[in-house]
Amino acid sequence: MYQYNEDDRLFLQQRCEQFRDQTTRFLAGTLPAEEFQQLRLRNGLYIQRLAPMLRIAIPYGLVSAGQLRALAGITRDFDKGYAHFTTRQNIQLNWPKLEAMPDLLSRLAEVDMHAIQTSGSCIRNITSDQFAGVAADEVADPRPWAELLRQWSTLHPEFNWLPRKFKIALTGAASDRAAIAVHDIGLRLQSDADGLYFEVWVGGGLGRTPLIGVCINPHLEPKHLITYLTAILRVYNQFGRRDNKYKARIKILVKAMGKIDFEAAVNAAWQALKDGPETIPEGSIEPLQSHFSRPNYLTLNPAPSSRTIATDQPFERWRAQNVLPHQQPGYAAVHISLKRKGIAPGDVSDRDLEALADLAERYSFGEARVTHEQNIVLADVEQTKLPELFQALGQHNLDRANRGLATDMICCPGGDYCSLANAKSIPVAAAIEETFQDPEAERLLGPLTINISGCMNACGHHHVANIGILGVDKKGQEFYQLSVGGEPGDQARIGRILGPSVARAEIQWVVQRLTQCYQQHRDDAETFNQTLDRVGIETFKSAAYEGLTS
Amino acid sequence: MKLITTLSGYPELQEIDAIWSGYDEPLAAKGAELAANAASSLKIEADAGPEAFQPYLDAVGLILLHLPVFTDGRPYSLAAMLRQHYRYAGEIRVFGDVRREQLDHLHRCGITSFVLNQDEDAASALGQIGYFSKWYQPNISA
Numbered sequence: 001m002y003q004y005n006e007d008d009r010l011f012l013q014q015r016c017e018q019f020r021d022q023t024t025r026f027l028a029g030t031l032p033a034e035e036f037q038q039l040r041l042r043n044g045l046y047i048q049r050l051a052p053m054l055r056i057a058i059p060y061g062l063v064s065a066g067q068l069r070a071l072a073g074i075t076r077d078f079d080k081g082y083a084h085f086t087t088r089q090n091i092q093l094n095w096p097k098l099e100a101m102p103d104l105l106s107r108l109a110e111v112d113m114h115a116i117q118t119s120g121s122c123i124r125n126i127t128s129d130q131f132a133g134v135a136a137d138e139v140a141d142p143r144p145w146a147e148l149l150r151q152w153s154t155l156h157p158e159f160n161w162l163p164r165k166f167k168i169a170l171t172g173a174a175s176d177r178a179a180i181a182v183h184d185i186g187l188r189l190q191s192d193a194d195g196l197y198f199e200v201w202v203g204g205g206l207g208r209t210p211l212i213g214v215c216i217n218p219h220l221e222p223k224h225l226i227t228y229l230t231a232i233l234r235v236y237n238q239f240g241r242r243d244n245k246y247k248a249r250i251k252i253l254v255k256a257m258g259k260i261d262f263e264a265a266v267n268a269a270w271q272a273l274k275d276g277p278e279t280i281p282e283g284s285i286e287p288l289q290s291h292f293s294r295p296n297y298l299t300l301n302p303a304p305s306s307r308t309i310a311t312d313q314p315f316e317r318w319r320a321q322n323v324l325p326h327q328q329p330g331y332a333a334v335h336i337s338l339k340r341k342g343i344a345p346g347d348v349s350d351r352d353l354e355a356l357a358d359l360a361e362r363y364s365f366g367e368a369r370v371t372h373e374q375n376i377v378l379a380d381v382e383q384t385k386l387p388e389l390f391q392a393l394g395q396h397n398l399d400r401a402n403r404g405l406a407t408d409m410i411c412c413p414g415g416d417y418c419s420l421a422n423a424k425s426i427p428v429a430a431a432i433e434e435t436f437q438d439p440e441a442e443r444l445l446g447p448l449t450i451n452i453s454g455c456m457n458a459c460g461h462h463h464v465a466n467i468g469i470l471g472v473d474k475k476g477q478e479f480y481q482l483s484v485g486g487e488p489g490d491q492a493r494i495g496r497i498l499g500p501s502v503a504r505a506e507i508q509w510v511v512q513r514l515t516q517c518y519q520q521h522r523d524d525a526e527t528f529n530q531t532l533d534r535v536g537i538e539t540f541k542s543a544a545y546e547g548l549t550s
Numbered sequence: 551m552k553l554i555t556t557l558s559g560y561p562e563l564q565e566i567d568a569i570w571s572g573y574d575e576p577l578a579a580k581g582a583e584l585a586a587n588a589a590s591s592l593k594i595e596a597d598a599g600p601e602a603f604q605p606y607l608d609a610v611g612l613i614l615l616h617l618p619v620f621t622d623g624r625p626y627s628l629a630a631m632l633r634q635h636y637r638y639a640g641e642i643r644v645f646g647d648v649r650r651e652q653l654d655h656l657h658r659c660g661i662t663s664f665v666l667n668q669d670e671d672a673a674s675a676l677g678q679i680g681y682f683s684k685w686y687q688p689n690i691s692a
């Protein structure tokens with residue numbers, strides 16, 4: 001992974017000192033509250049329902065064993081011994097104290113971590129494919145480019161005060177695991193006879209107005225990446241709406257201008273920058289690439305793959321569900337589920353973090369990845385060590401075989417923590433979890449995405465789930481609106497609202513009836529959405545609301 | 551009014567009585583481009599398009615950029631465009647809700663002088679320009 005140099009460290013140290021000074025002035029009453037709010041947001045600190053919340057960046061999801069261990073120590077020393085992985089490759093602490101923040105940020109800086117631009121109207125953490133560099137379907141490794149963008153976007157002087165937050169995701173694989181179609185900018189690294197190029201998507205996003213992005217440049221030479229993105233951001237910074245925060249995202253601007261005019265405005269702005277000083281010189285990405293060179297793989301024989309799966313064997317079931325193919329013969333990528341019974345989705349204790357650090361060290365070259373589905377990946381595991389790893393995971397309650405299944409729910413912190421919430425989401429996930437007691441039944445149900453957000457902001461990505469659940473406020477009561485037919489990834493699409501919202505007590509049964517309806521009507525190996533498209537939403541609707549009066 | 555200027559190559563503090571200090575009062579009337587000269591100044595609002603400044607750029611010595619509120623990012627892009635797109639080489643001065651935490655960023659976008667918000671402590675603001683020893687982006691002012 002990327003190794004900080006002296007300059008990177010000095011920068012981070014100065015940033016920490018700057019924030020320490022700002023915090024001191026705020027606490028002394030000499031820095032106005034409305035100004036400090038903006039400054040602390042740009043250092044990842046929210047004031048939440050019960051306490052401050054700190055969002056720490058894990059750039060494009062890559063984290064080392066040492067960093068995981070440092071995070072564990074930080075949750076103990078500054079918080080209540082646990083943390084939460086988000087849907088944007090960040091990790092959140094729920095109970096830090098404002099006065100302790102400068103020390104906390106310095107502790108993070110000791111392991112080359114920070115919380116810069118994890119909130120506020122600026123360019124947020126750059127996200128990417130959790131299988132970057134190892135995926136069997138990869139065209140090119142996106143990580144050097146992700147690091148380039150991380151550096152470029154860090155304290156970008158021109159883009160620190162955008163109309164609204166701005167999220168960039170990139171992928172280099174055939175199938176998109178970074179959800180580029182629902183980002184402000186989505187980048188897809190491709191290659192043809194002339195070499196690598198980027199497909200540039202703009203204006204996707206979830207939230208109040210869910211939209212799939214549009215491709216404004218199908219073929220951008222990599223050397224123009226920075227100047228082209230600068231042009232997009234410049235157009236947005238100038239013309240994005242600042243009068244209404246619900247209409248301030250770039251997707252609204254792209255929609256209002258139309259794809260053609262927006263593209264033309266970007267090209268006009270680009271003309272002043274193209275081939276200028278920020279053009280990436282030939283040979284300058286290679287040094288970054290060397291930070292992501294392949295680890296010292298052993299020469300191994302691949303394990304035989306085509307054998308029947310003994311699903312009554314816990315290891316076999318886990319292997320079939322959670323172990324993924326790898327570019328290197330004899331290696332596998334292992335998915336570790338953080339969707340565990342009785343624990344909020346994506347939550348980890350300090351002990352979990354330490355266990356993950358140990359396992360990353362023992363089995364995966366000391367690195368782990370964080371996924372936007374709020375899980376962990378060990379990307380480089382020898383196939384022959386899988387049984388051993390499975391056992392070790394079991395000792396820490398990290399061996400659940402539910403990747404991509406119904407209980408692998410994406411769930412935001414919701415009303416338990418978040419001050420913007422209309423309703424709680426963690427108890428909803430727990431209630432749905434209750435209805436999937438039998439792992440074999442869940443396996444037979446097959447791949448299914450159920451995502452839960454506590455409000456319109458859609459941190460739980462409910463729009464792009466097969467079954468999406470959104471907390472709404474109905475005269476002070478917690479209700480939930482359901483949507484069906486959403487799809488993440490390549491074929492990204494926004495789900496359709498099913499019907500009237502339902503009370504908390506009903507939600508798990510409605511979801512159960514939806515899954516039963518799917519099982520009842522599906523042909524062979526049809527997915528949930530294929531069945532839905534074939535039989536129509538009405539069938540699902542009447543099944544879902546059966547017996548409900550409200 | 552307190553003005554920080556970097557025109558000599560390092561930040562200096564000056565006391566001024568008008569935001570256009572050192573130049574003539576900003577041009578306003580349409581057609582004024584005919585009268586513009588090196589002593590002229592031109593005021594640009596944050597929502598200005600190129601038509602508001604393009605005809606004057608070859609002549610005026612000072613462009614005054616308005617920062618209506620410290621969270622408004624538009625003057626940053628306007629300054630960067632004036633330098634990179636329109637190749638404007640004169641002085642760019644920002645006025646309005648200009649606070650010390652903004653100075654370094656504004657400066658790196660091509661702004662050369664700063665009329666401080668009256669509540670700002672000018673002495674500590676002075677030290678903000680050049681606070682960071684390392685940046686990940688080129689300096690447009692340099």
Ligand code: SF4
Nearest residue numbers: 412418421454455459
């Ligand atoms: S979706 Fe709403 S409730 Fe959930 S974390 Fe985001 S802002 Fe908070």
